[in-house]
Amino acid sequence: MAQYSRVSGTVGLITLLNPPVNALSAAVRQGIVDTMDKALSDRKVKSVVICGHNGKFCGGADIREFSSPLTGPPLIPLIQGVESAAKPVVAAIEGVALGGGLELALGCHYRIAHSKARLGLPEVHLGLLPGAGGSQRLPRLIGVPAALDLITTGRHVTGAEALQLGLVDKVTDRNTVDEAVKFALSVADQPPNSRRVSTFPCPRHPDLDALFEGAMQRVRQRARGALAPVACVQAVRAAATLPYAQGMERERELMATLFTSGQARAQQYHFFAQRAVGRWSMPSGARWDTTKPGAVHKAMVIGLGTMGRGISVALVQAGVSVVAMETNEKQLMEAKQAISSMLERGAKRRGVAPALDKIGYSSNMEPAADVDLVIEAVFEDMALKKKVFQQLSALCKPGTFLCSNTSGLDIDQLASETRHPELVVGMHFFAPAHVMKLLEVVYGSRSSPQAVATAMELGKQMGKVSVAVGNCRGFVGNRMLKPYLEQAFFLLEEGTTPEFVDQVLEEFGFAMGVFRMSDLSGLDVGWRVRKADGLLNASEGHSARIRQGCRYSPLGDLLCEQGRFGQKTGRGWYQYDKPGGRVAKPDPWLHGFLEKFRTQHGLVARRIDHQEVLERCLYALMNEGFRILEDGIAAGPEDIDVIYVLGYSWPPHRGGPMFYAGMVGLQKVLERLEHYHQEHPDIPSLKPCNLLRNLVVNGSPPVHKWREFLKKPQSQL
Numbered sequence: 001m002a003q004y005s006r007v008s009g010t011v012g013l014i015t016l017l018n019p020p021v022n023a024l025s026a027a028v029r030q031g032i033v034d035t036m037d038k039a040l041s042d043r044k045v046k047s048v049v050i051c052g053h054n055g056k057f058c059g060g061a062d063i064r065e066f067s068s069p070l071t072g073p074p075l076i077p078l079i080q081g082v083e084s085a086a087k088p089v090v091a092a093i094e095g096v097a098l099g100g101g102l103e104l105a106l107g108c109h110y111r112i113a114h115s116k117a118r119l120g121l122p123e124v125h126l127g128l129l130p131g132a133g134g135s136q137r138l139p140r141l142i143g144v145p146a147a148l149d150l151i152t153t154g155r156h157v158t159g160a161e162a163l164q165l166g167l168v169d170k171v172t173d174r175n176t177v178d179e180a181v182k183f184a185l186s187v188a189d190q191p192p193n194s195r196r197v198s199t200f201p202c203p204r205h206p207d208l209d210a211l212f213e214g215a216m217q218r219v220r221q222r223a224r225g226a227l228a229p230v231a232c233v234q235a236v237r238a239a240a241t242l243p244y245a246q247g248m249e250r251e252r253e254l255m256a257t258l259f260t261s262g263q264a265r266a267q268q269y270h271f272f273a274q275r276a277v278g279r280w281s282m283p284s285g286a287r288w289d290t291t292k293p294g295a296v297h298k299a300m301v302i303g304l305g306t307m308g309r310g311i312s313v314a315l316v317q318a319g320v321s322v323v324a325m326e327t328n329e330k331q332l333m334e335a336k337q338a339i340s341s342m343l344e345r346g347a348k349r350r351g352v353a354p355a356l357d358k359i360g361y362s363s364n365m366e367p368a369a370d371v372d373l374v375i376e377a378v379f380e381d382m383a384l385k386k387k388v389f390q391q392l393s394a395l396c397k398p399g400t401f402l403c404s405n406t407s408g409l410d411i412d413q414l415a416s417e418t419r420h421p422e423l424v425v426g427m428h429f430f431a432p433a434h435v436m437k438l439l440e441v442v443y444g445s446r447s448s449p450q451a452v453a454t455a456m457e458l459g460k461q462m463g464k465v466s467v468a469v470g471n472c473r474g475f476v477g478n479r480m481l482k483p484y485l486e487q488a489f490f491l492l493e494e495g496t497t498p499e500f501v502d503q504v505l506e507e508f509g510f511a512m513g514v515f516r517m518s519d520l521s522g523l524d525v526g527w528r529v530r531k532a533d534g535l536l537n538a539s540e541g542h543s544a545r546i547r548q549g550c551r552y553s554p555l556g557d558l559l560c561e562q563g564r565f566g567q568k569t570g571r572g573w574y575q576y577d578k579p580g581g582r583v584a585k586p587d588p589w590l591h592g593f594l595e596k597f598r599t600q601h602g603l604v605a606r607r608i609d610h611q612e613v614l615e616r617c618l619y620a621l622m623n624e625g626f627r628i629l630e631d632g633i634a635a636g637p638e639d640i641d642v643i644y645v646l647g648y649s650w651p652p653h654r655g656g657p658m659f660y661a662g663m664v665g666l667q668k669v670l671e672r673l674e675h676y677h678q679e680h681p682d683i684p685s686l687k688p689c690n691l692l693r694n695l696v697v698n699g700s701p702p703v704h705k706w707r708e709f710l711k712k713p714q715s716q717l
């Protein structure tokens with residue numbers, strides 16, 4: 001709804017009221033229509049101010065309403081009504097003005113913003129475009145290039161930047177509503193005819209065609225098959241080339257295409273899934289809203305390799321005091337320099353001081369006695385990590401939380417090395433740790449709810465989207481990656497090439513196909529894991545392609561035995577100009593190696609098509625996702641989907657592996673898995689999971705209902 005009052009004698013004050021972000025629900029839209037009528041018909045009122053309750057102007061259209069037929073007054077004529085008002089209307093922008101919220105402000109005649117407010121048109125992140133006139137008014141107000149940037153990236157700008165762009169008329173550090181009322185009083189006698197943005201001509205640009213060609217090329221490259229960014233460019237082009245009314249018609253057409261697309265539903269699912277994972281729960285019944293996190297003012301990071309450095313930076317940027325520890329003096333010096341420059345660069349980008357005084361360095365573990373939480377980020381070796389946890393347990397004061405950045409080792413084993421296993425959890429960051437938004441918080445069988453709450457809260461403080469998951473080999477992300485990688489290896493054995501597999505996966509929307517990704521992260525990482533799992537050597541008298549009774553592909557091991565670790569050695573599944581090179585080129589040597597391997601193992605290459613690559617790689621990954629849900633390692637499909645979109649570059653316009661399974665149709669996924677498992681009975685990861693069967697038997701319910709089919713989880717170790 002919207003409240004109305006008359007203030008300072010002649011100003012009509014309209015307050016949007018729909019906590020927490022005053023989204024433009026049907027009730028709020030009706031409220032605006034009613035209160036605008038009141039203000040315009042109140043003879044004492046000379047000008048109007050629109051503001052938002054509780055220090056937030058408006059978070060945009062109510063996304064929750066998108067899944068049902070529209071009710072209440074439509075937004076476009078509502079905003080047109082505000083713009084056509086005979087009395088000046090001023091928007092008082094505090095907190096946020098996003099999407100439809102900014103479009104409403106663009107319909108006002110003046111915009112006053114707090115310097116810290118955030119303004120933007122982020123619809124592209126929801127698979128949409130600014131569909132209430134934003135794509136037509138913004139270019140007219142701030143010019144085509146700036147509007148293209150804001151609309152295709154969906155980025156937020158601060159009040160200060162908005163002033164520079166000409167998006168707002170004034171910025172204040174004081175109470176914005178008071179300032180807006182004063183401003184409204186000052187323009188009360190100025191008819192707003194010249195302030196109706198839709199009537200502004202679109203500022204001319206020396207070479208529109210070149211501008212839009214360049215923009216479309218950049219956007220298509222970044223979009224990875226997403227429809228919305230392309231439609232955003234087309235809508236702004238309409239603003240630059242058509243009269244307002246025709247431009248609005250074009251905006252309406254493009255929005256209609258996007259609104260009903262599966263991609264928009266997938267991205268809106270992802271929006272709410274990112275918020276749902278914050279409402280975590282554990283098998284014990286402990287939950288986010290019944291567990292108080294411990295305070296973390298001072299933390300220690302042990303091991304300053306790439307991950308340790310990124311974690312230290314992210315902690316300092318979150319306002320936590322840090323002791324960064326590395327035993328190797330040379331590495332310690334290098335880390336100190338690297339961390340300082342990362343902090344300086346980050347501070348420069350955010351326009352704040354680098355807080356270098358928040359971090360200290362140590363070559364021994366003694367400072368652990370005086371911290372609230374420790375994050376261990378040493379080399380991925382169980383014996384080494386156990387030793388570190390033994391030392392920490394002896395050193396730390398009671399109540400210190402002990403966290404490991406392991407990407408898949410057993411948290412319970414680490415906990416059993418300490419006197420207080422209830423204080424041990426996994427905090428699995430993703431490289432680069434100060435950039436990637438995802439954090440897997442892993443609880444062991446003895447982790448206390450408070451330890452989980454503390455790690456989840458610290459993750460939020462670090463600007464991460466934290467997902468609480470149970471303890472098992474590889475946790476959620478890496479556990480699902482295993483069958484995905486295996487299928488890719490098997491497909492090479494059966495006749496295809498790394499280039500073709502990667503092309504299929506990148507056309508699907510992954511930033512990088514499985515083989516380019518493997519070359520980037522280093523083939524030796526997976527090799528060490530397979531070694532630790534005792535998979536490197538075939539058992540006596542068994543085929544080199546069988547391990548523990550199942551089909552196994554030694555291709556990755558064979559490349560590693562030849563020192564082909566990927567980018568870092570200049571050779572992997574692809575060749576690179578030099579060690580550390582980034583541009584992957586097909587490698588004739590590798591094609592020859594595959595042919596020789598097939599001959600050696602009596603395999604005949606066959607033509608493998610796009611569909612088979614996609615289905616075998618993705619359905620095996622999804623099937624493992626269903627097993628993870630069945631095992632209770634993840635509380636719901638949202639947890640898995642957020643992990644894959646934010647940590648493994650699963651395309652957001654496909655929602656995530658579990659959401660996508662629902663989009664494809666669970667029946668089809670089941671049938672295709674059964675088909676491939678029949679062809680490859682020696683590959684257990686293709687055997688459909690019981691939960692999948694059960695969901696199909698129960699009519700393939702929508703993803704948000706799957707939790708009803710998950711039984712009470714038991715520990716997996």
Ligand SMILES: C[C@H](O)[C@H](C)C(=O)SCCNC(=O)CCNC(=O)[C@H](O)C(C)(C)COP(=O)([O-])OP(=O)([O-])OC[C@H]1O[C@@H](n2cnc3c(N)ncnc32)[C@H](O)[C@@H]1OP(=O)([O-])[O-]
Nearest residue numbers: 021023059060061062063064098099100122130131132275
């Ligand atoms: C016509 C027009 O062109 C088109 C078509 C549109 O306008 S499309 C819509 C365009 N608008 C957006 O894309 C902005 C989306 N929101 C955000 O980016 C952020 O929310 C925020 C505003 C920066 C606040 O962040 P936060 O970190 O302080 O809190 P939160 O946890 O994120 O959010 C707090 C609670 O508010 C809910 N919420 C936030 N924005 C919402 C919205 N627009 N609609 C419905 N619910 C919303 C959110 O789900 C959460 O709920 P719950 O989990 O507590 O139950």
